[in-house]
Amino acid sequence: MKENPHLEHYPLAEKQRERLKTPSGLPFQEITLEAALQGKIKMSDLRVTAEALEIQAQLAENAGRPQLAANLRRAAELAGIPEDRIMAIYNALRPGRASQVELLELAHSLENEYQAPRCAMLLREAAKAYFEP
Structure with missing residues (x-):
């Protein structure tokens, strides 16, 4: 990950899009209605990744929410x-x-x-x- 995320980076989908990828490696910015209509994305591309959940966990930690961070890290393990x-x-x-x-x-x-x-x-x-x- 490039830098430790902070609250100003939240929500990631709006403020840190370039850091997010789908499980197949497709950049998050390429998840569009047009791409869906053209069949370029699969249902599996809409699943959250362990990497995105880890970034969310770091955000939670930096916001003083250690229990939420722990839950997000368990979720990251379950992603695969x-x-x-x-x-x-x-x-x-x-x-x-x-x-x-x-x-x-x-x-x-x-x-x-x-x-x-x-x-x-x-x-x-x-x-x-x-x-x-």
């Missing part, structure tokens, strides 16, 4: 995980839906297959809260 996998994790986190071992296996998968250590830690915390006295 397939939706069906995210839904399986979401369902497993619901009370009574998964065993402690299953939650810990999901955490291991997040950390090792998807390089999502913050999300893995959240699953480990859930496993502890659900199953340890």
Whole structure:
């Protein structure tokens, strides 16, 4: 990233467009109605990227919002995980839906297959809260 973002850079889509790209690498400025009508952009180009979420996290940190920054960094980790996998994790986190071992296996998968250590830690915390006295 070029510089540490500050509140005057927010919203990014208006004030820092040149820093944003789609998941396929298309510059954000090229996401236009005309491009959509011509079929030049795909639905996947409309998804948020881990990089954009990290910039948002830095903005939140600089605004004194560390909890929001942590949430945005977890979201950045999830950006590259397939939706069906995210839904399986979401369902497993619901009370009574998964065993402690299953939650810990999901955490291991997040950390090792998807390089999502913050999300893995959240699953480990859930496993502890659900199953340890």
